[in-house]
Amino acid sequence: MTYLFCFDDHRGFSEDVRKRFSDTERYIVKSFQTREEFLDYIEKQREHNFCKVAILGVHDTEDHFEIIDRLAAEVKKIDQRIGLILLCPSDKIEAIRKTVKFNIDTYIPKNSNSILRIHNAVKKIISEHSIGIFRKKRNISLYVLLTFLLISLLLILIAYFNLPEYF
Numbered sequence: 001m002t003y004l005f006c007f008d009d010h011r012g013f014s015e016d017v018r019k020r021f022s023d024t025e026r027y028i029v030k031s032f033q034t035r036e037e038f039l040d041y042i043e044k045q046r047e048h049n050f051c052k053v054a055i056l057g058v059h060d061t062e063d064h065f066e067i068i069d070r071l072a073a074e075v076k077k078i079d080q081r082i083g084l085i086l087l088c089p090s091d092k093i094e095a096i097r098k099t100v101k102f103n104i105d106t107y108i109p110k111n112s113n114s115i116l117r118i119h120n121a122v123k124k125i126i127s128e129h130s131i132g133i134f135r136k137k138r139n140i141s142l143y144v145l146l147t148f149l150l151i152s153l154l155l156i157l158i159a160y161f162n163l164p165e166y167f
Helices: 014-020 035-044 062-078 090-099 114-162
Strands: 002-007 027-032 051-057 083-088 106-109
Touching: 002 014, 002 035, 002 114, 014 027, 014 114, 027 035, 035 062, 051 062, 051 114, 062 083, 062 090, 083 090, 083 114, 090 106, 106 114
Parallel strands: 002 027, 002 051, 051 083, 083 106
Antiparallel strands: none
């Protein structure tokens, strides 16, 4: 299950994202117009270990760049594992990269294929989340195997010294 949180104060892209991720068994798409609703909902979903992606729409003004920078910092402060995608005007991407210094996964320019790019970026974040889960499972399995081997070796040594006639 993947949660997609869209912060879209002008309702410019959230309906396109909702149409693209229409499979309700795999994706939950929520869109927010206010910053408070957005942060409150992320705070409520912090305990869940699902893959979470926040898509933030950026406008042309310099003031909005600073607002998005603070919003991204607050989102990462609430949940470090959440993926951040910025949907930016194509001519302002470099200025946004200089202004928004926090950990952003992807900067996507607003154009006709931005929804496809969002889809690919979300798939990448889902894959990274899955790799992290499988890495934890692999490490646990490795620790169990090593513990079993150590206990077996210890039992063989005890049996060798206590019952040498069988060896």
